Amino acid sequence: MNQNGRRVFLAHNSCLNSSYDLNVLKVGLERDGYVIVDQPELADEVIFSGCSVRSTWVDDAISQIHQISSRASSAKITVTGCIANVSAGVVSAAIAARPINFQSHADILRNRTGQDFRALDRDISQDTAHDFEGNPDNGLTQMRRRVGTAKAEVLARFEQLDREHGTALASLYRRTTKGFVFYHEEESAELITVTRSCLYRCSFCSIPRGRGDFESVPIDDILRKATAALDRGVRRLILVGDEVGNYGAEGAGPRFADLLRALVALNPQIRLSIRYIEPKTFMKNAELLKSLCDSGNIDLLYVSLQSGSEQILRAMNRNPDLSKISDAYAAFRNTTDVVFYCNWMVGFPGETESDFQQTLKLARALDLQINVAIPFSARPDTPAEHYADQIDDKTKEYRLSRLSIELADMKAAMFEQQLSFLDDEARRSLLQQIKLGEMQQYQAPLAEERPVVFQRRLQTGGDDAGKA
Ligand code: SF4
Structure with missing residues (x-):
């Protein structure tokens, strides 16, 4: 045809x-x-x-x-x-x-x-080295559009410090900052979709309807793609799915743990970034995930906790056992430097100031490397759209800005120790720029969520x- x-x-x-x-x-x-x-x-x-x-x-x-x-x-x-x-x-x-x-x-x-x-x-x-935003003719422009000018400036300053002082700040910043982690400025990665849609039914989410029935890509297809990438010298695979932890749950074949083991068996140097796994399946597979983080085979886990209030999590129809999750995170962070990426939702219907304070407290306590604050948005035909106690826009915006500032402060604090060799003024200015980079992601419609251009x-x- x-x-x-x-x-x-x-x-x-x-x-x-x-x-x-x-x-x-x-x-x-x-x-x-x-x-x-x-x-x-x-x-x-x-x-x-x-x-x-x-x-x-x-x-x-x-x-x-x-x-x-x-x-x-x-x-x-x-x-x-x-x-x-x-x-x-x-x-x-x-x-x-x-x-x-x-x-x-x-x-x-x-x-x-x-x-x-x-x-x-x-x-x-779908190797990130080809046909993506990093094409040589538009790499820098695209990167600025994707991450914002402030983050691009931070990166440039880190690169200069690395040249002058032999540090590795630019790499750490890229590895732990929204907008960089799914790109290839340092190395190529192979994107592989392993699941589509989601088996869960969170009360605010339109993804199960938007993406249709949940399905898992056959394991042989995934392994074939992974093998081809490894043969080309690509070691990093980004496993993509609206929720990958339920891989295989709709059938009688291999499940998520089997998929991870099979991928790692292909090459001990493989590194997997997991975009997205839900807290429920993260907890279910925590032991295996931790051992793969310990061995360096997993470098990023995108797990969105959404709220620090168990009451709100129940209303969201999500896993409310935050103390178990906190313990698991602590165990991971004790022995690995895996990057945790987390979305936090504010202004869910019924969220009180006390619920919001619990989110702030949990975000501070976990101190994850990448955090994004997102305002609740009522989606058509979801249960939360019809909840009576909707939060007014002003309160939502106020909470969003407080959480965003807190998350930006945490991001700057991550680098404070690393920059102790700078004089006070230079350090303060760079930390300020890091905060600005975090805040900028809420101000302008950046292209970060549109990586394929x-x-x-x-x-x-x-x-x-x-x-x-
Ligand atoms: S928020 Fe995540 S787990 Fe919940 S329904 Fe949407 S995609 Fe599934």
Whole structure:
């Protein structure tokens, strides 16, 4: 079914998990003869993959679709990703002047090219060294856009200190800072999706609906990709999934622990970064995970605790046993330098000041390397959307800013000791810059959650118009 040059403009505002799938679709379209164009005006069809995890991302997606459709007045508009399953009505109403098709990545691929999405994914590599933001022609610009100017400045200053003093601050900063950890400025990594969607039903979350039925990628496919990456000299694998700890739970085959053991058996030097595992499955597999952290085979665990209040965790329909989790974290941090990445949610319905204080207290006590504060956003058709005791925006914002400041202070404190060789003024200024970097991630819409960039960001006017 060769399309002989039918032109497609791809854009997205989705997370790494979903943009992985858009990348698969892109390869499939190109294999079938489609041409991926870098301006909407040139396209016969626009495919936009959108995020619906927070209302701000839905608004952002709608605004981008508006811009694109006004520049591609005769193109067919197709919307995919979570937004197509969760917020199709809102998107259609907002873009009323144009008919919009809503389809999954897999359906788009099958309908346009006849190819099977899973078979195609099996066949391709998503090595972060290729076609990602670090392309030599745009590496620095892209990095600044992704992490913000303050973090880029911190990195530049650390690199200078490393040159002058023989320290390894830049590497430590990259390894422990949001925006850097899933990229390849230091080394390549192979992204491998191992699960899609989630078996849990947290009361605030639209991911199970947005991503469809939970499924695990067959272990042979994962091992084949891992082997190919290792053969190319890539030692770091990023295991991607909306929740990877339930790997295999929908079938009778290998489970998450089997997958980890099989990967490590391929090469003792393998390093796994796990993006995302939930506290329940983290605890269930804690012993194995710890031994793999101890042996250096796991370098990052993305586990979101969300709240320090067991009452709120119960209302979220999540694991409320925080004392066990705290003990487990302490044990990990005693013997390993694995990086923990954690999201904290503020303003969940019913959250009192005391609940919020418990979150602050737990975040301080755990002192994890990467922490992100996220405001609760009511998602359509989730139980939490209908909870009576919604928190007003002002309180939510106030709590968000207090938690963000606390997390930024913790980040600076992480480096205080390391910078003790500097004079007071130089140290203070650098610590201030580190805090600024942490705070900046809440101010500007950075591209960190959009790591796969097929085309540069759409420009709407001014001097940059037309460079999209
Ligand atoms: S475990 Fe994570 S992905 Fe699954 S429903 Fe809860 S928040 Fe959503």
